[in-house]
Structure formats: C-alpha cells, structure tokens
Amino acid sequence: MSEIIQPTVKQGAEAFRSGFVSFTGRPNAGKSTLTNALVGQKVVITSDKPQTTRTVVRGIVHRPDAQLILVDTPGLHRPRTLLGERLNDLVLTTWGEVDVVAVCFPCDERVGPGDRFLVTELAKARRSIKVAVATKTDLASPDRIAEHLVEIAALGAETGIEWAEVVPVSSVGGDQVGLLADLLVGLLPEGPQLYPDGDLTDAPEEILVAELIREAALEGVRDELPHSIAVVVEEMGLREGRPEDKPLLDVHANLFVERDSQKGIVIGHRGSRLKSVGGRARQQIEALLGTPVYLDLRVKIAKDWQRDPKQLRRLGF
Template sequence: MSDSLSPMSAMFGSVPEGYRSGFACFVGRPNAGKSTLTNALVGTKIAITSSRPQTTRHSVRGIVHREDAQLVLVDTPGLHKPRTLLGQRLNDVVRTTWAEVDVIGFCLPADQKIGPGDRYIAKELAEIKRTPKIAVVTKTDLVEPKILAERLLDVQRLGSELGLEWAEIVPVSAVGDQQVGLLADLLVPLLPEGPPLYPQGDLTDEPEQTMIAELIREAALEGVRDELPHSIAVVVEEMQQREDRPADRPLLDIHANVYIERPSQKGIVIGPKGSRLKDVGTKARKQIEALLGTPVFLDLHVKVAKDWQRDPKQLRRLGF
C-alpha cells in the first residue's frame, strides 16, 4: 500500500495468529450499489446513497472489525465516460484506488443486463494482473431466481471472454442483508496477514466535516435529483459549540453553503418561500445529530459557483 491510502499502522496489543488486515475496494458503473453495500458491511451509514448515478464523489473508507481480521473498504465513485473536469477527476480517483488495494470487488446489478459500461470496466480490470477480483452481483432482492441465475452465468462468461479470472462470484442484497456476511468471509482470506490498521471501534477515517457536508448534499439531492443531479456541492464553513449553554444541553452550530452552478438553479434548491431548503435542513440535521450524537443548529445558505464542475479553480475550492 502506498502512503496515500495506508494510515499509520499501529500494534494494538496481541492479535490472533493468522490475523489479516488490508484494503478492498468496490468498483462498478454508477448506481451499481457500491455505497449501499459498503454501509451494509460496516454496519452503519458512512457513505451517502441515492438512486442517481455519480452520487459518490470521493473515496470513502469504511472499517469492518472482525476477530480474525480488519477489512478496510474503499467505496469509490462510479467509473463513467466523463463530460466535465469533475468527471475526469472522479475517474482518476477510481483508477488510483485500484492500484493501491489488496482486493477488488466488481459490482454488477442483478436487475440490469451487462452493458457497455460494465464491459469497459471489466477490460480495465483485466489489465490489473496481480490483484484478486471478486464479482459481486448486487441488488438480488429485485429479481426472480431465474434472472439471477442468468446474470451469474453472464458474469462468468464476461470473465472468460476477457481473460479476467474471478476469485469468486457472489450474489448479494445489501438492502435485504442477504449474503453480506458471506462476502466479508470471502474477502478476508485475500488480504495480507498483519496487525490492525485502525483502532478498534473506528468505523471510518472520514473527517467529520466531510461526512456532514455529504449528508447535507444527500438531503439536497433528494428533492431535485431530476433537475440538478450533479450541480450541487456542499462546503461546511464553520462548526463550533454554542457558548453559554449548560453542560447537559450542548448545541453545535454548523454553518454550510450549498453551491450550484447557475443563478437560475437557486430557486429550485430554495423552493417556494424557502420550503425546499427548510426541508433539506430538517432531514440533514436529523442525520447529522445521529452521526455526532449531539443536538445541532444547522444554518444553510445557497450560493452560485459558476460552472464549478468545469473550472479547476472552483473545483479546488470545493475540495476536488
């Protein structure tokens, strides 16, 4: 593992003989169920999900603790044909991650036939010779057994056609919690032996501000996903405990900006008489309070960052 992905490894007392620790990443075209699967394996929400493609915009690490291993899952953006500078950068994130992990899980949704996007990714994976690959057929709860059997055969054929050797082919449903534990059981033996990489109890190494911004973005996407699926970015500008509060009644003030690309989009996000933005704030605040375990006052403002998806300067300012 290179320094860009591997945290400082530390010895956490004695670990069982044969203990394994390492990194696995889920890849696939947009909306293949990677984030939902990551959350299901970790056992809590660390990656935002949406029915819209390209919801994930950076690598999110979730940590699975087991008696015999520590499995660090890297949830990546969906690989896609980029139309903007942001799209190019998301693809770069994916390919960099592939080069650094110990095992790759290729997610293919059971409710859709294998398409050009899947084949494109499979061809790229076939070029990575040393890293073991597991084919994960996701969303099995959405199809009949006959369709699932056809899909599993299709995945097997895809590997044979491209000289891509699957270590395993596993059908799972993250929503229905079917075979999620089995997937972890199959990933762990492909990790190298070694001590834990993160302290017991850590579920992610995402900074709190990043997770909060993502929860706000998820709530903002909820109502406008058809109109503005990719135009929304969120930056948390300030987080601080409110002063003069009694110890048993703390309140965390969070000030965040929701950025869109054009002035005409502002009204869509704010909604009639501010109703949509208020709804976004309520939904996001509940999720943030659940994440942090403390009451929150959330102050949201909508701002225009003109054509930010195509502007290198704006992308830097928004964290890409």
C-alpha cells in the same frame, strides 16, 4: 526515552488479517449501500442518482480475526466534465493501491457496455485480486440471478479477468452480506490492526456532514441537477457557553449550484425546499454525531464549477 508503540496484532488460533477492498462499478450499482451494510452503520451517503459518490470514503469492519477496510469509490463512467475526469482518475488510482477490487453488478440490470468498459480498464490493474458481486438480488427472480451470474462469468472470460469469487448479495435484505465479508477477509494478507477499535470510518466529520447535507439535497431533484450540487462545511463547532449536559453543534454550510435557475429549485417556494433539506440533513447529522445540531444552510452560485479547475479546487476536488 519515549516508548515505541507497535501496531496492534490480534491474537488467535489463526493469523490476523487486514487490508483494503475497493468497491467499484458503474454509477448506481449499489456500492455505497453495500459498504454501509458491511460496516453495520451508515458511513457513506446513498441515492438513486448516478454519481452520488464523489470522494473515497473508507468504512472499517472490525472482526476478531480481521480488520476489513472498505474503500467506496465513485462510479467509473465516460466523463463529460473535468469533475468526471478527476473522479475517474480517483477510481483508477485506488485500484492500484488496494488488495482486492470488488466489482458490483446490479441484478436488476443486464451486464452492458458500461460494465464492459469498466472491467476492461480493471484488467489493466495487475496487482489486485478481483471479485464480482451481484448486487440487489432482492430486485430479481432466482432465474434472473442465475442468468446474471453467467453474464458476469462470461464478461470475466472475455476481458481476461479471473474472478477470485462471484457472490450474489442483497444489501437491503442482508442476504449473504456476512458470507461476502468472510470471503473478502480470506483474500486479505496477514497483517496488524490498522485502525483503533470502534472507528467506523477515517473520513473527517466535516466531510461526513457535508455529504449528509448533499444526500438530503439530492432527494426529489430533477435529473440534471444532482451533478451540479456541491456542499462545503464552512464552519462547525460546539456553541460556547452551553452547559456540558446540553451541548449544541453549530454547522454552517454552503450548497453550491452552477446557475440561478438551479438556485431557485434548491431553495423552493419561499424557502420551503431548503427548509426541508435542512430538516432531513440535521436529523442524519444528529444520528451520526450524537449531538443536537443547529444547521445553517446557504445556497450560492459557482458558475460551471464542474468544468472550472479553480472552482474544483475551491470545492475540494
């Protein structure tokens, strides 16, 4: 008779807590940077381009008293494409499945219509606890931060949301990131450890690699192009015949864009830009996986893929 393995429960003076926290907010509110800061390692790509996050990636924070699973979601926005509609659906579904929803409000921007739209939608999610996080405090003066906190409180009152906590943080400077973790843990239910020690994310390596390539491709591109770039890892594996002490990971990936003109931008003059993208991505992949990497990138056209259901399925959406 096989042994039944029970979930691991950490022993201590206080009961162990575990649960899921979703970071949400409008595009470019600092959700991904905050996720990485709490995990202590890069598990989510970041960019100053809106709508960088397209998938739900879970980052795992291990503590003696708790396991905090952070769910980084795309920014909620008014969609203009079928992709945008599906990303919004992903956000709304996630809100109904987690224990806590933490809304990020960047301090260097006023609380505006986009925030009001998001919080009004969030008010419909009755089950989850709501927390407000004032992000990017390193970009604002103390007076502006205080004003921002008042705006956040007013928005909660206006939309019928009672914030369980309102916390100003700087993910870049590390200010109050530990305090935020403590407060989030305090809102989680008692429960067992959900992931093994050492796991920092549950995303498959192919997904993480594809995201790192897309992050490198987003750097320095024109405003209209980021939304049109998608990356699929077609093949990934250790090269056969290599000595054990000199492994090499072969990665073959395709970058998809929607038009010929975009393909030219991504490749650059005589392939210079694609070479630069490959170099940056390879360094990040090697840092993540701890293995030397051979990266083969190809640029292909998937015409109007953001609006085409068949193309969206092919690209994993």
